[in-house]
Amino acid sequence: MKKDLLGIGDLTRDEIYLILDTAEAMREIGQRPIKKVPTLRGKTVVNLFYEPSTRTRTSFEIAEKRLSADTLNIAVAASSVLKGETLADTAMNIEAMAPDVIVIRHASSGACHLLSRICKSRVINAGDGMHEHPTQALLDAFTIREHKKRIDGLKVTIVGDLLHSRVLRSNVLLLTELGADVCVCGPSTLVPIGIERFGVRVSTNVDEAVRDADVIMMLRIQQERMHGAFFPSVREYFNTFGMTPARVARAKPDVIIMHPGPMNRGVEISSEVADGPYSVILEQVANGVSVRMAVLYLLAGGVEGD
């Protein structure tokens, strides 16, 4: 493994499989009466979150605690960022206190790369702007593999706000690397230019895109990142792209429905689908802890080329 996990692009195919297999073993720890192993005893992990997050932050924190690391959460609202400190200065100050791992989420794409250059600590990207969210893609792949026993050759359809989604970018890189047939679908105003160069098919017709899909992955409409009118109304978006039982019926009979959360019910997904029999949304959350334990464990080893 490299020093840091900044994006799926940092990983070889073998490393992706190593993380998924390690996560498989980590899962068992969560089923024990004592959900803790001494592996990262004495290591300090700083969770530096510049953006609101419930799932990812909690998931990382539980993963760190199950491995016995000492964890420290820095939430922006209560930190010196409000007093005008730059990210680089914050990073150097945290680095001066010698943590072993820094988990960072930031609204700017590439913030984790800046941190990675400054810090000797291992850096894990927990979401940088519209760029990548590698642990989300890994837990998605873990969930898919658990249900389908493979990823190679599966038809995966990703529907929603493609433009603003770091989950999309990480998933496209990972799923195409592992040989899935990926189709992305959304309104043309929300399709990133050049996305087809990543080896995916692009569709603006959701009824066509979900046909015979093994996996349907929904993406949230990220209104907080939208500075303009990308579609006429939420209601029209739901009618045109929202995941409904009728649309799910066009996919394979054993399709699974995924969503990275948080969900906007009635915007990108109907409640019948979100809570329905095909939904694996809560399994994704559960698997997130195992996958993050695997990443923390594997990153704590030696660095390539040392």
Added chain:
Amino acid sequence: MPVVLDAVRIGRTLTRIAHEILERHVTPGGPGDMVQLAFVGIRTRGVPIAKRIASAIREINGQEIPTGALDITLYRDDLMRHAVGPQPVIRRTEIPFSIDDKRILLVDDVLYTGRTIRAALDALIDFGRPKAIQLIVLVDRGHRELPIKADYVGKNLPTSLSQSVQVHLTEIDGRDDVEIQDA
């Protein structure tokens, strides 16, 4: 490489250990005592050895003893000491029964420094509170670094520190033997 145990002797040794277990556990409290037993094999080669002893006992008196598998990697005391090279691969721990109040028979292939057993004891305690833990090893090669002793030993094998002992089992290596190798 000199073979110190061949397939026939490994088979005979494990059958003998099965008899020893019965001898020690059946008499005092009557047959009821056997109900308390459970095997936990240490990955990798402790697992097939545990299964073979369990099936030997089944052949002798028809008793089914539950068998689990333990991966001790996350409990190793040398894990984070050298930040070079990749992390050791973790395999799955599978103990599909409660170990509370059971007599656990911990199984490994080679007993050497004792550090693996130390890690295994820590790991087991995280699963519950067994009534007792006993240790079964196929080979004891000496050179202990911790105060640990096996209760059932297949073969005591005096070695020098420069030698290495390789256990091969059909389930994993396609053949049964124990070899001793000079560095």
